Amino acid sequence: MRKIKTPDHFISLPEAVKLNREQVAENHKRYLNSGLAMMLSLLNFDKQFIKAEGIKVWDSDGNLYLDFLGAYGALNLGHNHPRVLAALEQVKEFPNMLQASLGTVVSALAQNIAAITPGDLQRSFFCNSGAEAVEGALKLARAATGRQRIVYCEGSFHGKTMGALSVTGREQYQKAFQPLIPGIVSIPFGDLNALEDKLKDKTAAAFIVEPIQGEAGIILPPAGYLSGARQICAKYNTLLIFDEIQTGLGRTGEMFACRHENVTPDIMCLAKSLGGGVMPVGAFITTDDIWERAYGGMEKARLHTSTFGGNTWAAAAAIATLEVLYEEDLPERARKNGDYLLAGLNRLKENYPLIKEVRGRGLMAGLEFNQPEGFVVKATLGLANKISQEYMGSLIAVELLNKYRIITAYTLNNPNVIRLEPPLQVTREQIDTLLEALDGIFRKHKGFISLAATSAKTIFKSFTKKSS
Structure with a gap:
């Protein structure tokens, strides 16, 4: 059988799994959704994850993360069960x-x-x-x-x-x-x-x-x-x-x-x-x-x-x-550990006025944040202003990801809410890791201005690094 040569610039599967972070980002910007790729890169959310098991994922630098996003609730069994x-x-x-x-x-x-x-x-x-x-x-x-x-x-x-x-x-x-x-x-x-x-x-x-x-x-x-x-x-x-x-x-x-x-x-x-x-x-x-x-x-x-x-x-x-x-009786585990998670989040709410409300049932939890009206972040990038003013949840998510290596995201219809939907096998020790991380963020950033400024710095650093 005659073998036809693959086109130039065609990437085989063995080559694909060896792409580095910069190559992946470039492919997304050129051949996929460039606007989404830019937004994720500015927030430093364009990390390259190469291994996953249960609630744990590893990036290309060997760093371990806890996935509390769970693919928007699609990973009830975790990664690669x-x-x-x-x-x-x-x-x-x-x-x-x-x-x-x-x-x-x-x-x-x-x-x-x-x-x-x-x-x-x-x-x-x-x-x-x-x-x-x-x-x-x-x-x-x-x-x-x-x-x-x-x-x-x-x-x-x-x-x-x-x-x-x-x-x-x-x-x-x-x-x-x-x-x-x-x-x-x-x-x-x-x-x-x-x-x-x-x-x-x-x-x-x-x-x-x-x-x-x-x-x-x-x-x-x-x-x-x-x-x-x-x-x-x-x-x-x-x-x-x-x-x-x-x-x-x-x-x-x-x-x-x-x-x-x-x-x-x-x-x-x-x-x-x-x-x-x-x-x-x-x-x-x-x-x-x-x-x-x-x-x-x-x-x-x-x-x-x-x-x-x-x-x-x-x-x-x-x-x-x-x-x-x-x-594994995962619904019952979700009920018990969900009660534990929500109790921990409510304790944080009692201590930090930045938290407006805690909502949820089982391991489907939302953390909504207060936000001052009319505040404008003095940042170099207009996009930083928009993210800081309209997407309070993203500011928390940036801190959780980049400082504490915990993956979360905001809800699509209310960007001021962080969603927490980890795999149902999540342990109380892992929940404690999340709660301690949130406590560290709120203790360091007493209010919106501090969080917004930190986020703006992250965005500016990402922008200048990727532009150079």
Whole structure:
């Protein structure tokens, strides 16, 4: 067989894993998202990580970090869990994708999902991401009810594909892509009166809601909100969709966050940690009745499909993930260690006025910071001003990363909130390391001005170093 020479500047895999930090940054700036690469480099967030295990990651200089970000809740099992990697080894000779057949491993995964989800949720559709799961859930609701309107909550985050973006509650992400999907209306999160007002004309196909709003800043609903939403949706024959993409699979101290109120939705969306941090897996699951109304029979069976959805490797990773969650009782560990983490954060709040509020449940915690109005950082770079004024969480994240080697990030819809979503195996010793680091930061920086000045220096040093 004739071997064709690879093009010039083509990088082989053995060469790729040997790229240094500067080469990686240059590739991102030239061939990927240059604006994002610039922002991360200014904050010194462009470190090159080359090894990961559990909650620990190592950079190219051999430094050890603790990952308290957990890929936005996708690493409930941590990095490179051996059981998930072993699962891929078990199916390596199976056809991974063969659409002209019924998948063996995915059939087992579907049965397992039905076994662990609440109520009579039974039929699953598998895809590759949370946004795809939301897209599928919205389509299912319209197809099953014959209605068009979808109701969602202000401050929500359900993804950035067109349908998911239409029910995501932040204008900054929507504006460039308008007009979005028609027939979509928003209401305040936690307001049952507003929900009933939008449903009473019986034209809404579904109400989609996160049991805890993640990107809004880890916002818990008022007590009774989820059960109240369940009753109102049932009253007007509107389907209730719970987006458990970030809250599900043990994160909040229950396998699913809706179990804190013992509520069962009509449709549930899953993704993120379902693939064990190794494979991209998303899913929505619904009842037999709703599925049959939307996609029952051969004529409607292929109205909604996915090329990669439910492939063998993804399904195997998901089965192994569910096994580990139960065998290691990770939801209970998340509950106990989450209580420990939140108690520690509240002690810090008592001592430091910079902290506005501590929120969370299980190992899904948010730390919101106070910020003076009208303050402008006297920094050389305009970008430093913007980051310092609007992204208080990033200032804390910069300190945690560069001084204490702890990885965190702010929430997308509220940049003044640091999110803490470590792998569920996190130990109390590691939590103490985080709490001590935060205490050190707040003790050193008594207020916003000191933090902003430190951040501005980091940005300026990064800028001058990368410009030279």
